[in-house]
Amino acid sequence: MTPSISGSAPVDNVSLRTAVEAFAADPNQSTYLDVVRGCLQGRLLLDSTGSDRPTVEADGSYSFAAGATLKFAAGSGPDGRLALFAFTSQQQINRMHPEDLIAVQALVQPAAGALQLASTDEYGWLYIDPAGPTCAISHRDAAFALLGNRNDAVKAALEIDDPHMGKTAVLDALATNGPLLLAVDTESVSAPGVIDGPPVRIRESVDPDGQPVLLAFTSGPEVSAHNIADSFATKPAAEVMRDATTAPYRGLVINPGGPSMLLSPAELHAVLQRIASPTLPG
Incomplete structure (x- = not known):
């Protein structure tokens, strides 16, 4: 056996x-x-x-x-x-x-x-x-x-059933500043050789109050599950969280295909402080 x-x-x-x-x-x-x-x-x-x-x-x-x-x-x-x-x-x-x-x-x-x-x-x-x-x-x-970077720690934390334990685990995983992926509208990507094309469109959504939030993903398949036609860009979690707390965004949703989590600007700022000062408690 x-x-x-x-x-x-x-x-x-x-x-x-x-x-x-x-x-x-x-x-x-x-x-x-x-x-x-x-x-x-x-x-x-x-x-x-x-x-x-x-x-x-x-x-x-x-x-x-x-x-x-x-x-x-x-x-x-x-x-x-x-x-x-x-x-x-x-x-x-x-x-x-x-x-x-x-x-x-x-x-x-x-x-x-x-x-x-x-x-x-x-x-x-x-x-x-x-x-x-x-x-x-x-x-x-x-x-x-398996292509590209993944954030298995954040993905695992999202799988935790208990809401409080899951939120704590996600914030702790983000504090390690591993990679996160942003979904890119492939049609907005300039053709090879074009230097001064328009900026690419990054996928976003709205929270329950109708406020714009940035979408982030833990792997390429998570991006594809949201929109099979999208490509993706990888950034350190800290950069993504800073983007998600900068106007017009009012937060971050990770893996909208589920299990997912919405994080507020206050929660993201707290994690960014932990990354900047690793001795801060979680």
């Missing part, structure tokens, strides 16, 4: 499984992008049944002996290319081996790690929960999801 990882909860990627189920029920561009962006958060399992077993240390880490065999379950994609299988829970792997559960092995991977493996030349596809409901992510889209 799966090696016991000390201090690590069993893998059960509910949010990604829910996105996969939604895609299977209504396959369209929007539900597909929800699956792709869901693969940038949380953990997945790879089915390593039939591999040599690793040595598990007291701290939960594991390693394989030199020359050990390690193989992952795979199949064929729509075009015949090799498809890596990844699973949102142990139960999903067990469904692939109903007659021999004792022999089942699995390795825990960050979900983004499964995308990374699927984006190598060996694979053409990544299937999430291939026993169904399932979603197949192409090699091209796996590579796109």
Whole structure:
């Protein structure tokens, strides 16, 4: 069975499984992008049944002996290319081996790690929960999801259900001044060689009071989920927050596709002070 990882909860990627189920029920561009962006958060399992077993240390880490065999379950994609299988829970792997559960092995991977493996030349596809409901992510889209900078810490904080804990976690993650992405209206981008073209249009929205707010994103797929035609620009979080507190903006919305969060100018100024003076308490 799966090696016991000390201090690590069993893998059960509910949010990604829910996105996969939604895609299977209504396959369209929007539900597909929800699956792709869901693969940038949380953990997945790879089915390593039939591999040599690793040595598990007291701290939960594991390693394989030199020359050990390690193989992952795979199949064929729509075009015949090799498809890596990844699973949102142990139960999903067990469904692939109903007659021999004792022999089942699995390795825990960050979900983004499964995308990374699927984006190598060996694979053409990544299937999430291939026993169904399932979603197949192409090699091209796996590579796109990993393109450019990401802010996994902010993304993870947005996933926290408790509103107070989630807000605190988002502010703490922003205080590390990692990257954020701005959505750019591609039609506003000047053609190559044009120097004095008009400024590009950055995507914005309004808050519940009708005040303009800047939109920011934690990854390229988050931008695409908002508008598939948009491109994106990456800035340090501090620059984005300063922009969001400068007229005409009255705040910042991160990942409007959800889970999202609206931050007020006061909250953004407090984070900017923490970045400027790292010794300030959160």
